[in-house]
Amino acid sequence: MSASPPVRTRVDRVTSASRPFIGEPLIDRCHADRDDPLANAARWADPGALLLSVGAHDEVAVLPGATPEDTVRLAPTPTSGERDDQRQLLIGVVQGRPWFITRDTPRAAAGQQIAPLRSLRLGPVAREIVWAGLAFLHWAESQPMCPSCHGTTRLTSGGPTRVCTACGREVFPRTDPAVISAVLDRQDRIALGRQPSWAPGRVSVLAGFVEAGEAAEHALVREVAEETGLRVTAARYLSSQPWPFPRSLMLGYVARAEGTISDGDHELDEARFYSRDQVRDLVAGGGLILPTPMSIARSMVDGWLDNRLPSPESGTDLSVPLSL
Structure with missing residues (x-):
C-alpha cells in the first residue's frame, strides 16, 4: 500500500479563497430541544450521526488533500453504544447529520493521518464544526465548579450549559x-x-x-x-x-x-x-x-x-x- 500524502502544516505558496470567510450559519444548534434527553438520544442513535475525537493536544484524524492547496477532510467515526452526555458533547446537526465531539485519542484508519487542528486547511463546514465543538469541549473541561458556591456542576444533556448540583445555578460558556x-x-x-x-x-x-x-x-x-x-x-x-x-x-x-x-x-x-x-x-x-x-x-x-x-x-x- 502506498503511503498517504503528508498533511501540510505550512503553506508554501500564497493562495486565497474565492468565497467570504464567514457566511450563512452551517450548524443547526438545535436550540428548540437541545436539552431534551430523548431528542439527544435519537440524535446519537441516528444512522448518520458522527463523533469527532480530539486528542490531548487538539489533534484529530483527517483525510489529507492531494496537494498543499487542497482542503483536508475531518475523519469522524460513527456513534455507537450508549452515549455519555458528560463526555460526548452535542455540536449540532450539519447537513442533516448529528455531530458530537469528545476528548479521546484519535485513531487514523487507512489513508488517514493525525494532525493538529489549528494547522489545518479546512473547508467552511469543517471549520464551523471545529470552532463550535472545540469551544464546547474546552469550556466543559475548564468549568467543573460552580462560581457561586463552589459545588460540582454537571453538563445538561445537550449543553452548552452546566447546572450546579448544590445550588442549582446555571453556568454558561465564557468568550x-x-x-x-x-x-x-x-x-x-x-x-x-x-x-x-x-x-x-x-x-x-x-x-x-x-x-x-x-x-x-x-x-x-x-x-x-x-x-x-x-x-x-x-x-x-x-x-x-x-x-x-x-x-x-x-x-x-x-x-x-x-x-x-x-x-x-x-x-x-x-x-x-x-x-x-x-x-x-x-x-x-x-x-x-x-x-x-x-x-x-x-x-x-x-x-x-x-x-x-x-x-x-x-x-x-x-x-x-x-x-x-
Whole structure:
C-alpha cells in the first residue's frame, strides 16, 4: 500500500479563497430541544450521526488533500453504544447529520493521518464544526465548579450549559473578545509581526484582547500603539471568527495607521511594514510563514494581497475623539 500524502502544516505558496470567510450559519444548534434527553438520544442513535475525537493536544484524524492547496477532510467515526452526555458533547446537526465531539485519542484508519487542528486547511463546514465543538469541549473541561458556591456542576444533556448540583445555578460558556486587524500605512503596506515564541519567519497581523469596559475600536487603537507605536486613524469592521484555543472571539478590522513602527511594549519580537511584492517573494522563498489557513488572520492577508479589502476610511474615523 502506498503511503498517504503528508498533511501540510505550512503553506508554501500564497493562495486565497474565492468565497467570504464567514457566511450563512452551517450548524443547526438545535436550540428548540437541545436539552431534551430523548431528542439527544435519537440524535446519537441516528444512522448518520458522527463523533469527532480530539486528542490531548487538539489533534484529530483527517483525510489529507492531494496537494498543499487542497482542503483536508475531518475523519469522524460513527456513534455507537450508549452515549455519555458528560463526555460526548452535542455540536449540532450539519447537513442533516448529528455531530458530537469528545476528548479521546484519535485513531487514523487507512489513508488517514493525525494532525493538529489549528494547522489545518479546512473547508467552511469543517471549520464551523471545529470552532463550535472545540469551544464546547474546552469550556466543559475548564468549568467543573460552580462560581457561586463552589459545588460540582454537571453538563445538561445537550449543553452548552452546566447546572450546579448544590445550588442549582446555571453556568454558561465564557468568550473572550479580541480585536485583530490588517493595519495598513499610506502606501497600502501591511504591518506584520512575530511573537518571540514563534518560529523564525512566522508572522501575523496585529491583535490583542479587549479589556473590561473598552470598545472594540478603542482596543484596536490601544493594542496597535502598544505593540508598534503606530497611531490608528481609521478602521472598518470586516468579520469575526471564533478561535477556540481556548475561547476567543476575534473581531476583525482593516485599519489605517500613521507613524513609524517602534519596539512598543516588547510583546512582539519584530514588526515591520511589507509591500505585496515583498510578501509574495518572501513567502515563495521561505523567508515568511503566513498564518494558518484556518485563521481570520490568513483571510485578511490573502484579501490584502488580492486588493479585496475595503478602505479603512469607509468605516470609523478614529483620528479625533467624539464631541460630547
